[in-house]
Amino acid sequence: MDPKEVEIPGNSDPNQPGGRISHLALDIGGSLIKLVYFSTNYDVDDEVGRSGKKSFGVSNGNRDHPVLKGRLYFVKFETSKINDCLEFIQNKQLHLGGYRHLEAPPIDKTIIKATGGGAYKYADLFKEKLGISLDKEDEMDCLVGGVNFLLKAVHQEAFTYMDGQKEFVQIDHNDLYPYLLVNIGSGVSMLKVDGDGKFERVSGTNVGGGTFWGLGRLLTNCKNFDELLELSHRGNNRVIDMLVGDIYGGTDYSKIGLSSTTIASSFGKAISDNKELQDYRPEDLARSLLRMISNNIGQISYLNALQFGLKRIFFGGFFIRGHTYTMDTISVAVHFWSKGEAKAMFLRHEGFLGALGAFRSYDKHGADDSLVHQLMQPFPTTSCLAGDKICSPPNGELNENESIECSVYAS
């Protein structure tokens, strides 16, 4: 397969006329709002792109439609700053690019695909501020749709991360299913995915990104998630965690395979220390917290994969954020509990799975702007995508942090 030319089959409606040039989908979570939108510099282009031709050959051969070339943009806002988000949409006029109901007057019946709990919670706000209706897409559907899309469409979307080494993994489409998808948002959902649209939420945990951030805020007075992650990077968890060595006086408990540096009890040392919260460095607190939560998620994920006989575990969601330490601890946990048999895999576009899925869902509804995404230059398109971190400015402010060049069939 040509990595540069990927077509997503079965998602176009050939009978619809050409549409708008920008398309917006939202994932409004408990902590973050994720936006995915498509924007093109070109008008409707009848000429099929260089890759398009090829992909036609691969696909059903029914393509005879104009192609929009442009970019998919990925943007995040903190949910608490939803007004910034509304402003952003307003400024960019993104809401005008949404799917319009055929029978309704276009102006006041703009409908935007949205998912996440906030799609319900903030529906009225969107209506009021932007005059748009949020069309609620099922969160899990969107998640899985997003991942399936990414894993199939984007070359080198998945990677493992061990000991600071990032290794991209190309997964054969035919061997993709079943897999476990662990989406770490505020909470954690674990989905067993058996195919496109075929999945089941098998587990989850309430100890997730929200816990990290929430507890972290209380413990360190950090102002935002990224600051907390930064802190954890510089911390030493041994200060607060009770290690096996602390209990056994420095010796391993090797009989059951625990080394002296294994964490026996997260925050366990705080019990016996005569210290107050202020006496601990925020860095160390953040580090312990991160390790606790990553380790826990890794463990529960592994156990679920084991229960259902799943070989691959993909981790996504805003908690990961390409943060190396988070990925590292999750990887270590999966490695530890599986005795090296399972590997944690991560997605480059973690965090945007739901929004991407919502974006894709425009297709399913016989929309006038039915889209086919032809990813032209998935990696690396922008400078933002090049690093370990997928462009996440430390202050976490509004950012247009990445984009993927792609083509869209506007049939």
Next chain:
Amino acid sequence: MATPTEDPVLEIDGIKGEEEETVENNKPIDKVVGVAGEESGQGERDMALSAGSLIHRSGSRPQLDLSKAAIQGNFEERNPTILLPNQSDDIFHLALDIGGSLIKLVYFSRHEDQASNDMRKKTVKERLGISNGNRRSYPILGGRLHFVKFETSKINDCLDFIYSKQLHHGMDSHWHSELPADDNAVIKATGGGAYKYADLFKERLGVSLDKEDEMNCLVAGANFLLKAIRHEAFTHVEGQKEFVQIDHNELFPYLLVNIGSGVSMIKVDGDGKFQRVSGTNVGGGTYWGLGKLLTKCKSFDELLELSQRGDNRTIDMLVGDIYGGMDYSKIGLSASTIASSFGKAISENKELEDYRPEDISLSLLRMISYNIGQISYLNAIRFGIKRIFFGGFFIRGHAYTMDTISFAVHFWSKGEMQAMFLRHEGFLGALGAFMSYEKHGLDVLMAHQLVERFPMGAPYTGGKIHGPPLGDLNEKISWMEKFVQKGTEITAPVPMAPPGTTGLGGFEVPLSKGGILRSDASALNVGVLHLVPSLEVFPLLADLKMYEPNTIDLSDHNELEYWFTVLSEHLLDLVDKAVASEGGTDDAKRRGDAFARAFSAHLARLLEEPAAYGKLGLANLLELREECLREFQFVDAYRSIKQRENEASLAVLPDLLMELDSMSEEIRLLTLIEGVLAANIFDWGARACVDLYHKGTIIEIYRMSRNKMQRPWRVDDFDVFKERMLGSGDKKPAPHRRALLFVDNAGADVVLGMLPLARELLRRGTEVVLVANSLPALNDVTAMELPDIVAEAAKHCDILRRAAEAGGLLVDAMINTLDGCKENSCLVPLMVVENGCGSPCIDLRQVSSDLAAAAKDADLIILEGMGRALHTNFNAQFKCDALKLAMVKNQRLAEKLINGNIYDCVCRYEPAS
């Protein structure tokens, strides 16, 4: 009653001389140790052990040896802790589990059992075929297991405790024969601290810690508890505890989740067969550690207590918060499901100080409990295990913790699995370390050989007995007085709320805090485990598995309240009797007051949390009262009353016997049964009867009662019984070989009711064994008192005399007829055995080995009286014919049980099943 000190009769020189070993009592301790060791090692000669085989419920000893006890500390401190006097326990064996947060101690105090060298008993034993030769010898020493906890950070308190009780010097040579006992004492220890604090123990106490593997200990402890202690495990769902009896054969495999600072998950396949399959670093240490940082709580218990009043919704992000109050029902999440623990702290502009510590504590507790439940479930399913036992200090009998874990397991397993908890959670490791001593023999202990006692203080400390030991009885009483005085100021470690006021016995129960999930209400008490190797299961029970002694289930709250009221109202009268039985001295009055307080406290505690002492039936409650009396050295509160009634009854016995002898066989049998039922009216435990006593002499009451006898009785199987006895028409059935008569009250009940019935059976050629209490309970006749009563009755009746002689009952009374005994040995004997109980009821799973032996040839059981035939055993099925006789002296019981009225009679006959 098993010890000479209790009963002067036993101190007659001639008897004492019979077997020299009794002298051991007076030997220095180390000598005793040596002897005990030798015997135990050989497992053959079992003088000391056979002494133990004479029933001995050590907790029931009325005489306290207070030499070991001491008192320390002052009562003004905020957390006074008590230690119970160890009475005459001499030899200590200590094992430790030093964890990251808590130190758990298990120590064993051997109880010096003495042979009660009673010739009568010896003869009975010979007659029953029980002799030292063919009795199995017990590899176990009788004694008590104590459970104590300290915070690891207060390890010095722990060292002081060990030192003050001299526990470290108790390692007797027979458990450690290769080591000199003095300066090289070795104590079994487990837990990480066994390594860390080894030097400290060496330095402070001069003892070496022998490190035992932690997992080994955990598993050994859990296996021991699950096998040896009845109803050790329980489920906890929505605040409701349900005790579970697990069949030993179906015990394995199970998942043992030990929640200490961290969490270990162990798959257990059998004794010593296990594997640590998983664990998590998010455990008790995380709760406490994070909780301490976030709330500034000073102790784990304080943190737990905070959680009681918390509302986690202020800080957790619920599914409803995300979905705007709607469920996400598509994936089975309700709006109140926690989506993200502490997730709300993200979006609100609040600082740590803006949150209530209560909410933080609850949120933290739920996060960790839920997580542990989930990971446990995932591991159980991985190995196809159905049962998960949760233990470790994190649980602490804390309702919310258990509920959350149970919920998680139930939720994830879709109801397929159950989370179970252990009453002795927290002590698994220490118990296991204890088990690792060689030759203690505990591994062969069976549930029927263990009796759990809840001594004074249990209601206050919630079973967490630690701190300075209480000294003698005097100091114990002082403590009671102080406690009551300062009640609300003193906060025992558990329960966590200060006592409030209740009408119950004028004592106090914790303040109600609303809601059903209260930690203090659910904290389970851990009593002292009394090891009584001589107890056995009554062999004639038709189905041990189905057997439940209690007829009244006190888990029904109305029932519970009713009986608590009955007991509370009766308390005053009981105290009067008890004080009077000791001559009404000031000392007796003081002890009486202390007893009333202590028992009221037990009642209050149990009313608050019926499961606090384990599965609670009426029998347990009645026994607790007797134990409590004995704890305050009331040997026999009804002694003089019993004596008086015996004399009065014996005086009219000859006339009764003459009257009976003039009747035809058929009428006589009916009259005899009527007599038993009529005489059963005497019961100092029944309020209605206490009132009766004020109206006339016992003989008058008895006559009145007999005159009122009118068939059919409320339950009337007499005709069936008669047919079995006398046959119908020409058919004459063979008489029973041997009958066991479980007697009830002293006085008319036994003398004018049961003795004549026994005489009739003897006359028909049936051997009769009178089964009576080992220790006094109310006005019940004891096995110790019976021979004298029989001897007195025998003076006027040849049948009784010959049978008593044949049964060896008259050895003392008529020494000069000893030779005659031999001649008469072909005659049908009348014997007396003790039942192993000190309670008005009887749990047939735990009876004396003598009774078990006597039961072997028995083909008829007669249970008499409310306690033994109604409160307990009413529904019991036996392998042989059984007759249950009682007069119901309680309106409510009459209504409930037989749909009748007070003074109705029960004559229930069930042929062998």
